[in-house]
Amino acid sequence: MATCSECKKFFPLEDDPTLGDCVQRVVDPRQAYYKAKPVEAEMDASKCSSFQKK
Amino acid sequence: MAQVEIKKGEKELLDDRQYWWWAEKKRSPRLNYLRKGVWSKATKGSSWLPGVKMDLENARRQTRVFKEAPPSEPFIITRARALASVLDNMPVFITDHSRIVGYPGSAPHLLTWICTGSSTLNDDTINDRTGVISDEEMEEAREIERFWKGRTYEDKFVQYQNRKERVVGLMADYAAPGRDIIAMDYVVPQCDWMYQGFDSIIATVEDNIKNGEKKMRESPTAEEQVSYMERIDTWKAMKICLEATIRYARRLSRLAKILAENFETDPKRRQELLKISETCYKVPAKPPEHLWEAIQFDQIVQVAYRLEWHNGSWQWRQDYWHWPFYEKDVLEEKNMTRDEVVEYCAEWMIAAYGFGRAYLRVGREALQGTPGPYVWTMGGVKENGEDACNDLTDCYLESALLARVCDPTFGFRYSAKTRTETLRRVFECIRHGLGYPSIRNDDVLIPNLMHWFGHPLKEARRWVHQACMAPAPDTKWAAPALRYPQPSIATGSKAVSMALFDGYDPLTGMNTGIKTGDSTQFETFDEFYNAWYEQLKATFKMLVGMEHRGRNVEALFFPKPMTSSLFERCIETGQNSALCKERSSLWFTLFVFGDTGDCLAAVKKLVYDEKKYTMAELKKAIEANWEGYEEMRMDFVRAPKWGNDDDYVDRIWVKIYEDLGKMSWSVRDINGQPWPTLPESIAAHTVQAPKIGALPNGRRLGDPLYDGGCSPGHGFDKKGPTAVLNSVGKLDHVGSVRATLLNQRLSPAQLQGEKGFTMWRDYMKTWHDLGINHVQFNMVDNETLYAAQKEPEKYSELMVRIAGYSAHFVEMNKITQDSIIARSVQKF
Numbered sequence A: 001m002a003t004c005s006e007c008k009k010f011f012p013l014e015d016d017p018t019l020g021d022c023v024q025r026v027v028d029p030r031q032a033y034y035k036a037k038p039v040e041a042e043m044d045a046s047k048c049s050s051f052q053k054k
Numbered sequence B: 001m002a003q004v005e006i007k008k009g010e011k012e013l014l015d016d017r018q019y020w021w022w023a024e025k026k027r028s029p030r031l032n033y034l035r036k037g038v039w040s041k042a043t044k045g046s047s048w049l050p051g052v053k054m055d056l057e058n059a060r061r062q063t064r065v066f067k068e069a070p071p072s073e074p075f076i077i078t079r080a081r082a083l084a085s086v087l088d089n090m091p092v093f094i095t096d097h098s099r100i101v102g103y104p105g106s107a108p109h110l111l112t113w114i115c116t117g118s119s120t121l122n123d124d125t126i127n128d129r130t131g132v133i134s135d136e137e138m139e140e141a142r143e144i145e146r147f148w149k150g151r152t153y154e155d156k157f158v159q160y161q162n163r164k165e166r167v168v169g170l171m172a173d174y175a176a177p178g179r180d181i182i183a184m185d186y187v188v189p190q191c192d193w194m195y196q197g198f199d200s201i202i203a204t205v206e207d208n209i210k211n212g213e214k215k216m217r218e219s220p221t222a223e224e225q226v227s228y229m230e231r232i233d234t235w236k237a238m239k240i241c242l243e244a245t246i247r248y249a250r251r252l253s254r255l256a257k258i259l260a261e262n263f264e265t266d267p268k269r270r271q272e273l274l275k276i277s278e279t280c281y282k283v284p285a286k287p288p289e290h291l292w293e294a295i296q297f298d299q300i301v302q303v304a305y306r307l308e309w310h311n312g313s314w315q316w317r318q319d320y321w322h323w324p325f326y327e328k329d330v331l332e333e334k335n336m337t338r339d340e341v342v343e344y345c346a347e348w349m350i351a352a353y354g355f356g357r358a359y360l361r362v363g364r365e366a367l368q369g370t371p372g373p374y375v376w377t378m379g380g381v382k383e384n385g386e387d388a389c390n391d392l393t394d395c396y397l398e399s400a401l402l403a404r405v406c407d408p409t410f411g412f413r414y415s416a417k418t419r420t421e422t423l424r425r426v427f428e429c430i431r432h433g434l435g436y437p438s439i440r441n442d443d444v445l446i447p448n449l450m451h452w453f454g455h456p457l458k459e460a461r462r463w464v465h466q467a468c469m470a471p472a473p474d475t476k477w478a479a480p481a482l483r484y485p486q487p488s489i490a491t492g493s494k495a496v497s498m499a500l501f502d503g504y505d506p507l508t509g510m511n512t513g514i515k516t517g518d519s520t521q522f523e524t525f526d527e528f529y530n531a532w533y534e535q536l537k538a539t540f541k542m543l544v545g546m547e548h549r550g551r552n553v554e555a556l557f558f559p560k561p562m563t564s565s566l567f568e569r570c571i572e573t574g575q576n577s578a579l580c581k582e583r584s585s586l587w588f589t590l591f592v593f594g595d596t597g598d599c600l601a602a603v604k605k606l607v608y609d610e611k612k613y614t615m616a617e618l619k620k621a622i623e624a625n626w627e628g629y630e631e632m633r634m635d636f637v638r639a640p641k642w643g644n645d646d647d648y649v650d651r652i653w654v655k656i657y658e659d660l661g662k663m664s665w666s667v668r669d670i671n672g673q674p675w676p677t678l679p680e681s682i683a684a685h686t687v688q689a690p691k692i693g694a695l696p697n698g699r700r701l702g703d704p705l706y707d708g709g710c711s712p713g714h715g716f717d718k719k720g721p722t723a724v725l726n727s728v729g730k731l732d733h734v735g736s737v738r739a740t741l742l743n744q745r746l747s748p749a750q751l752q753g754e755k756g757f758t759m760w761r762d763y764m765k766t767w768h769d770l771g772i773n774h775v776q777f778n779m780v781d782n783e784t785l786y787a788a789q790k791e792p793e794k795y796s797e798l799m800v801r802i803a804g805y806s807a808h809f810v811e812m813n814k815i816t817q818d819s820i821i822a823r824s825v826q827k828f
């Protein structure tokens, strides 16, 4: 099972690598931005449509 | 159209008064990107703009924490943990080219929804038919709404209302929905204290907890010992919130660093991202030392307390508190150029324009076209009485020309000492059609603050706009931490019809007023006047009573730990922001009050002085909405009108204002202080038009009411600007009311060039010397307004001043647009 830790968009916390940020590029109809949401390294990535293998 | 216009040079665009294109040409690529990309949370009429959606993130996280909270946990701790959960988990984002980061939502197009405040607001939110909640999220939103039914602040407060109070609040035709239904605050942060940094505040809180634990056991009396229980909980909750806010800022810092190190290819932008990262790591934990750090500090604070409770305004005095940073960065160390400061200020204005919240439909209508109103306070005097205007004031005024947002707007504190170079820039903003700054008279409002609340002179000089109009000092014992005032709708003009019909409102068919007698039996005008005054006082008394209880419900059962943690007095006492008493700065808004004086004058003249009509005939005509009585109606329309320097009607206005003053001293708030009124209207003069029946000034049901608080009726001021000022100057702006709003329209053609500025400056001097507290201007000609009605797509950026805020003209409903066109254009 793929996990977030194997994903290109996963950036682990320095002091606790079991946690991290999922950083994604978003382009909406008006502006573009980068977005970060907290994820766990071992979270199941099999159903994530944004998963990109490192 | 864009290609055609933008080919013109800057001067040509200015000469043609095409200020939007001028701004676009003048702005840096960064500002153009951000200005065009910002998601405005203003509404068109009462509907959100296309693409704007509700953010469930806050509601989802808060609900989860409350569902799982152990029943034994103190409520204030659960509140703090719920907010911390949002700050720790809500997605954060950084928009391309931006340098000021942080937003109270998980994406730029999303509205903040606080689900803990009001079940009515929750109902309104999930029942919105415009798709503001997506189909995929609707079930979850409903689940959140169901969970909070019976648990919100409003539900708690309803238990202390009788049937009449509840019905009147919900009907919104007589009294505005109160603080329970709207669930919105006006918080004035105490800048000088906050800038010590949150680490330092947390250290104080930790000491207080430690000492409190000791005193809870060792104090000499039982009463003292137990008093520490609640205070310790409050301090612990504040600490949770402050720490979570630091972590939130550091999440932004981390994102900026990740972007710089992994994504960004442009070396210049990479440096900017690293600077954002450094800044958000530092503030708000540590004191800001540079201008960009102070701005970022403020932005994070805004995000944090707007995630706890909705805030209707944005109370700040940037040019005053940020001036030391400007001096250091621009003048001494030369870390920034002046042009860079102007760009930073404009960027901040644009970022603020993107803030928005879930809001009741009635509120969205009354404030159509604005996401706020966020009024930033500029200018004024310093604590020592010297002119506080500085080059940063000028930078903000210049940045407004570039940003051209309808929110935030500026409230400019004008004093006898205001320097000319700053006034020149104020005028430029007005000339560019922004509708702001609104101008406030420091030499009236400072004595006003001292008169009503006993604020010491030095503190009174520290005032900021608490909402669109009301000044409040941002000092330790005066800075308001909540929205105490109840905005009452229609108690002026509606009280006139209730005096006519003995407390009965023919429009709603309800006895909303009190029994003041059969008006056909009144033998003198004074009897009729007294009936009106008794109706007004009864409403006033009922609504202020609701406010005391509403505040107490918050103090006892629904405290706000994040908001409380921003106030020195709350940290010191261990009391939450509703419990800890301040030296008040409250007010009682009288929406659509302006018609009252002209109604009473017409009754006096035609019924009592000239005896042309009987009261019975007047009542019949009013009940018929003047239908079949056109000739009679025109007599009432032609009766003397306010704004023409006519003593007949002006004397009645003066008496009304004097009596408002007396009424204000007849009650005391929870802090033992009087409750002054504030006549103004936002867009209520059109929104309330279908809810207020025909009136004796000749107005029919549905016709717009008078805008402002002391503005003449639309088109009724026929004797020029000086006559208007002379009328308004007869009112006591210190002792009768907290403030009152004056709208004026000026001719853009007449006020061109240096001559135009000189004329305006002379006008302002007269306004100041007459002791008038407020004035705001529209300077757009009718030709442009009619063209915008015809082809709105070509005028999407055309702004106008409504009554307390600015908005894009094409986002107003037709009746509001027409009421602006109907205002007299004053010629000098």
Ligand code: SF4
Binding pocket: A003, A004, A005, A007, A008, A009, A010, A021, A022, A023, A039, A043, A044, A045, A048, A049, A050, A051, A052
């Ligand atoms: S994109 Fe999906 S898999 Fe990758 S880090 Fe984010 S959540 Fe995990």
